[in-house]
Amino acid sequence: MEKRILLLERFGDNIFTRNTISVFFEEINKMKEAEIELDFSSVDFISRSCADEYLKRKQSSKKKILEVNMSKEVCSMFNVVKNQYKKAGVVISFDTYNTKNKKLIPA
């Protein structure tokens, strides 16, 4: 069973603080659904620290989490963090999706 969450309603246009992400993932982890689709529609920006927290929380979550409708800017920030981990020798698996057709965009 899949649940879809519209992030705009939860966070607003911009996601800035680690706390918001960590609290959000605690809630996600308690949900009964095994698959969660996070809809980034109209989220204009995510801070670098939030993108970092997001990736870490997603990595440790047992849920299958799929991101959809991510803007170019939000995508870029996730890629910045992913590349920083890569430079430090840490592999983070995070695939950015083109959400309309749910196809993977190569990082």
Added chain:
Amino acid sequence: MIKVNLSEGDSVSNQVKDSLKIISEIDKAFDKREKINLDLSNVKWVLPCSVILISGKLMEVLSKGAEISYISPKDLNVKQWFSNIGFPLGKKSDGDTFISIKHFPNNPQNKNQVNEEANEVLQKMEGKIPNSFGDSIRYILGELVANIDEHSSFTFASLMAQYYPKKEHLDLAVLDNGITIPFNFEKSNINFEKDSEAIKKALYGEITTKRDELMRGYGLKSCKDISLKEVKGELHIVSRKGIIILKESKKPIFYDFDDVSLEGTFLYFRLPTPKKKVNIYPYLEG
């Protein structure tokens, strides 16, 4: 009576120093449980840095039960501007070129609070500053409020922004009254000699208080790089006795105040309007 004398002209450093002296007077009066009377009558020119520093302190002592009164500026333009921006208590409405003072007390029950406050400010800024700033303001404000949220244990924080269309620059001020950068370092057993040295270490990403965690400690450094290298602006940071002044293509100035200090952290950006749209991403890879 506390006489408010602020240097005329556009020098942020001068007005920051003047404001810290006034804050010190406010603290002294509050410690003696005296009524705080501010005489603003001689103020002829005020920058947002002074407005945020002084009004932030007033909000803090007010919340602790202080009684405050003030004499308005004689200069009608200054008087009008104070009224427009909501000095000292803040205001809901904004002008065409400024975001009124926004003070917010910490609400530990709401983990989204800082995110919500920053979103509100950014929404209000839309249409007030040129598009050529790109994501730079969003990024800088985001990192600063994230620092407040994560590190400062603040009880009050304040934000303000003013765009000067004729001078073509944006002044952005962020203040919190929480744990200072030097104190944060002391707590983490990180050695430094002067408070300004602690700020320098935080600013240059030489060290973060969360040493064990990869990817932390980029915030201030990337804000510095974007504001100086990409936007060609200036940055002032005051935390406890330390101050740092950074200007594009000028030698950084670091020193400790002898006679004043700020129980909190204050960041002030002066950002000239970029000629072409700012791209922040090359500055984030660290």
